[in-house]
Amino acid sequence: MAAPDDAIRFEMEDFRRMMEALPMCIILHDAQTKSILWANPSACKVLGFTLEELLPLKAPDMSRRSHEYRREIGRKWLHEAVLHGSNVVEWCYRAKNGDEILSEAIATLVKLSERDVIMVQFRDIAREEQIRREMKRLESRLKEFMQDSDEGVAVLRADGGIEYISDAGRKLLGVRPGQHPPRNFAAMCLPESREELLELLTLALPDAISFPIRYRIVRKDGVARWHHATCRYIEIENDLKGHLLHFHDITEQVEAEEARRRDQASLEYLARHNAMGEMATAIAHELSQPLAAIRNFLEGSVLRMKQARAQLEASQADGIVWGLESAGRQVDHAAAIIKSVREYVVKLEQSETVIDLGEVLNEVRWFIELKAAEGRVRLEIDAGDEPLAVSCEKVLIGQVILNLAFNAIEEMSAFEPERRRVRIAVERAGATALLRVADEGGGIEAGQRERLFDGFFSSKVSGNGIGLALCKNIVSRHRGDIWAQPNTPRGACFCFALPLVKCDS
Structure with a gap:
């Protein structure tokens, strides 16, 4: 296929200039002998050698002096690129001034018209490696610090499914070492708590706004426990997305609150009965009067009945009726006193x-x-x-x-x-x-x-x-x-x- 009329024709010198302008460090090795044939200015600058100084150097002259960077290791790495077309390795170069440069090196076989060469591209990853080590150390510290924490951390989906759960969270859910955690957090909650939790998980809460929630959960070992948690929505790019739950066990606190309420109710019930004891003397005195009157009225009525015997006179009959009615009124009076006390003392x-x-x-x-x-x-x-x-x-x-x-x-x-x-x-x-x-x-x-x-x-x-x-x-x-x-x-x-x-x- 013919090239377009406006296509640029590159000469070999053009390619050489482009290679020299690359910021990526490049070294060309002979595919057979593995000797250095050429290096671009970026590689010479990083290593601190001129091209003339670099050409006769071998692996021990420009690598860290340690077992894993021996010459035979380097040659084997380059030869793998010849066999497979490319090979990647982490290699520590050593500059002319002794500085060590931890690099990611990519060796690629390139077939040229005169000979085959291995093009090695490398870049300094010391900073990245330092960050990686710092992150690993930080992760180890966090794991160590949270080892004995009594607060669990979980990330939940809208349906209650678990995206992530911490070791402390696994313990709070009753998951033994080696066991798989449950797939759905909400499914472990009792029905009255599950509905509230799922409703909260459907809310797309603004970041940094958290809501408290208390729920009752049945652990994997079958034990029911109370948890208190704070929940907020998070969205970490290319990592986690969902509701972040910080939760801890408050069963003992809930049981103590219930015990206090029961004790309070009992004390208040006893308080009303204490009042009854305080009133007993006054009430007994008050009741003694209507009861004595009832006795007198009844005795008088019986006496009149005995005197009348065969035939009652009208005045006598009226007296008997009056006595009985008066006795009834006194009974009502006594009943009213007892009723008022009972209504006060009754457990409401x-x-x-x-x-x-x-x-x-x-x-x-x-x-x-x-x-x-x-x-x-x-x-x-x-x-x-x-x-x-x-x-x-x-x-x-x-x-x-x-x-x-x-x-x-x-x-x-x-x-x-x-x-x-x-x-x-x-x-x-x-x-x-x-x-x-x-x-x-x-x-x-x-x-x-x-x-x-x-x-x-x-x-x-x-x-x-x-x-x-x-x-x-x-x-x-x-x-x-x-x-x-x-x-x-x-x-x-x-x-x-x-x-x-x-x-x-």
């Missing part, structure tokens, strides 16, 4: 409602008045005119009020009758609803105030202090605060405050 479902703190005080007022009447203590109760709405479990907050009120009444029973007075009031204090229970007793020593609400502190001879500890527990769980302070002019004042909430009009 824990649920917060928005209610006026003054209304809570009014609901337990009857019990406080019974206790005060028994100890002949004068009560001043002010539930406030302004509604102060708080979010609370009213039975528990009512228990706190009862506990503080009963403590104050018991404190006053040790003093002379004219001094026995307790004041309970509800008022607004900034953004909170405040309840105060003040007595005029002996007060509290300054050193004791900070320990009052710690478990098992009590100033009573037979008390164990658990009442105030429970009060603190309940108020704290309702996002409030409780404290004690001196009363004026004497005695002590116990207070608690709950945050106010806005009510929709």
Whole structure:
């Protein structure tokens, strides 16, 4: 095929000039003798030899002095290129000044008109080798550092499939050494957790934005565990793409939280029964009156029946009816007392409602008045005119009020009758609803105030202090605060405050 008219015709000298202009280092060897025939200026410059100095040199003259760079090794490498057309090797050249140049060398057989030559192209890879060694060292360090880590790392696809998982992650999934990890991470999660995880994996989250997630997983050994993880989307060019999951086992923490909740529920249930014990004396006294009246009415009715015997007069019949009806009313009265106590003490479902703190005080007022009447203590109760709405479990907050009120009444029973007075009031204090229970007793020593609400502190001879500890527990769980302070002019004042909430009009 004829060349186009505008095609450039290259002479041998042109090719020589192009070879000399190449930045790649090139050395030509005779295919038979392996002697150096020519080198381009780039090779001469890197090695530090002139072309005349380079031509008579052998492998030991221009290679690192070590076993793997012996002359026979170099000749064998070049001969392989003659046999197979090309050969690649990592070779360490040595420059005239002694500098060593770690290179990637490619030997290629080239058939020329006069003879066959081996064209060796080489480039300095010392920097690349240094980086490779640094990366390998860094990888070894990271593996060593993460060997005992309790946090697993995984990269997941949108369907929950595992693209990558760390050694620590394998351990957290219950994978023993030598076992293959599961193919799908989400499939190991329990149904309620799986749906949430898969929903998160479908989100193409912006890079560097992570989301927390807690899920329950069944490990490969069949044990169910709780994990906490952070998840974010990553896309590493030509490497990994998916959601990066950092996860660790929180089973013991979850179990401890559940145990605390169970203990809290038990304490609150016992708190209501403690209130029943505190009220028992006052209630017994209150019930004794209607029950005694019932007895009197019934005995009177029986006596009238015996006197009438054969024939009842109208007035006698009316008296009997009146006596029985009165007995019935007293029974109703006693039943109402028992019902009010039972409704207060019954174990209710824990649920917060928005209610006026003054209304809570009014609901337990009857019990406080019974206790005060028994100890002949004068009560001043002010539930406030302004509604102060708080979010609370009213039975528990009512228990706190009862506990503080009963403590104050018991404190006053040790003093002379004219001094026995307790004041309970509800008022607004900034953004909170405040309840105060003040007595005029002996007060509290300054050193004791900070320990009052710690478990098992009590100033009573037979008390164990658990009442105030429970009060603190309940108020704290309702996002409030409780404290004690001196009363004026004497005695002590116990207070608690709950945050106010806005009510929709």
